[in-house]
Amino acid sequence: MDWTLFLIFLAACGGSAATGAMFQPGQWYDALAKPSWNPPNWVFPVTWTVLYLCIANAGARVAQEDGNAYAMGFFAVQIAFNTLWTPVFFGLHRMKAAMVVIICLWLAVAATTIAFWQLNLIAGILFIPYLVWVSIAAALNFEVWRLNRHTPIVT
Amino acid sequence: MDWTLFLIFLAACGGSAATGAMFQPGQWYDALAKPSWNPPNWVFPVTWTVLYLCIANAGARVAQEDGNAYAMGFFAVQIAFNTLWTPVFFGLHRMKAAMVVIICLWLAVAATTIAFWQLNLIAGILFIPYLVWVSIAAALNFEVWRLNRHTPIVT
Numbered sequence: 001m002d003w004t005l006f007l008i009f010l011a012a013c014g015g016s017a018a019t020g021a022m023f024q025p026g027q028w029y030d031a032l033a034k035p036s037w038n039p040p041n042w043v044f045p046v047t048w049t050v051l052y053l054c055i056a057n058a059g060a061r062v063a064q065e066d067g068n069a070y071a072m073g074f075f076a077v078q079i080a081f082n083t084l085w086t087p088v089f090f091g092l093h094r095m096k097a098a099m100v101v102i103i104c105l106w107l108a109v110a111a112t113t114i115a116f117w118q119l120n121l122i123a124g125i126l127f128i129p130y131l132v133w134v135s136i137a138a139a140l141n142f143e144v145w146r147l148n149r150h151t152p153i154v155t
Numbered sequence: 156m157d158w159t160l161f162l163i164f165l166a167a168c169g170g171s172a173a174t175g176a177m178f179q180p181g182q183w184y185d186a187l188a189k190p191s192w193n194p195p196n197w198v199f200p201v202t203w204t205v206l207y208l209c210i211a212n213a214g215a216r217v218a219q220e221d222g223n224a225y226a227m228g229f230f231a232v233q234i235a236f237n238t239l240w241t242p243v244f245f246g247l248h249r250m251k252a253a254m255v256v257i258i259c260l261w262l263a264v265a266a267t268t269i270a271f272w273q274l275n276l277i278a279g280i281l282f283i284p285y286l287v288w289v290s291i292a293a294a295l296n297f298e299v300w301r302l303n304r305h306t307p308i309v310t
Contacts, residue, residue, distance in 0.1 A: 002224070072230075073218055077170065136186055
């Protein structure tokens, strides 16, 4: 592992992670109806910390492989949409628009996982927990939207 | 040019561009004091459209080069911080935090420009307008913060 390269990819994740620190759930989210399986709030930062370490590690591995054009393109798409989701959901409180963003994110993560898997097995495996978690997050986004869709948007 | 690859990198830019569409300047920004050289509002979406086309084109070129590890790492950093800036400035109205973000963005764009230049001359040239524009945007962010730093944050 090239650790300088790992830190560069971790910096990209840092841009995305900053949204989680700056756009907090707060009173608005606390007041929303949620599904019974909604994880407690502390689970999210813990999970994302582990995931970002996996994402950066996988990115650094595939960056060193020849023929990584599509893999690196999909990586760029997923990091952009990952950074976009939190401000749309927790900043704008637009649950339906956030649902569109997270579907795009899921597709980008799935494409990155497949592309990574073909170039570097460990990198592909490191992306699986991310794909699983975005699936859960998408289901949660959908359920929170469905349960609160008649509640007026409060900004 | 591999146009599928170009469209993948353009999708990454689309995640970033979406922030511009969703986090509008609005009344808050209109009411702020601005420097005399502040460009009119219409300049921003026009400039960013051209810049995103250049960024995606450059990304697709360098993605196809061998030895692109650092270049692709820096590309991921700049697209994440590009996506982060608009929600922090126009969403949270945190001009000082946005200044930190845009300094990180400037460093990431500068690093990407240098790394791209070394691998693919056209890609390096395509990043120059982006570096120039982020320099102008950083100066504008600084001036708007300086001129309004005693104004309380209104969210």
